[in-house]
Amino acid sequence: MTGIPARLSIVTLGARDMGALRGFYRTLGWQEMPGADDTWAGFLLGGVLLALAPMGDVTDEAAPGSPQPTGWSGVTLACTVDTRDDVDRVFTAAVAAGATPVAAATDRSWGGRSAFIADPEGNRWEITWGPEAAFDERGALLTWG
Incomplete structure (x- = not known):
């Protein structure tokens, strides 16, 4: 492969309160994936995985050494x-x-x-x-x- 495939597979949201965020998406009626807990949760939405992970974990992986984000990201x-x-x-x-x-x-x-x-x-x-x-x-x- 010489380029990046034109697809969006996973969107990960960093959570400050995993329990509350997981509960909100379940209240919408979205089916949580098996094995979900407060360290990782996922919802398969029409071929795209909406993943939830603690904000600290997401920050450590995606922006090492950066402070945890606050406020709306513009996305x-x-x-x-x-x-x-x-x-x-x-x-x-x-x-x-x-x-x-x-x-x-x-x-x-x-x-x-x-x-x-x-x-x-x-x-x-x-x-x-x-x-x-x-x-x-x-x-x-x-x-x-």
Whole structure:
């Protein structure tokens, strides 16, 4: 192989409180992988693994010698839903599960609709719908526009 494969396989979130973060994602109804505990947890989401690990461990591996990050990192994760109305429904369900509302659902200039929430660690999630989005049988995004 001469280059980097064009794929996203794992997203790891550093957690200050593993129990709370694991509980939040389970409350969303996401199935935690076998063997999960407060040293590592994972949720398989349409072909991408959302991994959770203690912030200190993530910092030691990915940024040795750096202080642990604080505040929002500028990165957003997205959950693309099937319909425009699903944006509002999923936003409401996520807030009921303990998410912090960041930006209410709104129609966007690019033709879609989205809203933003934050998980208990402040990680930003966009709940989004695009008129051209298509998924495979696992829920993995095939096309966006």
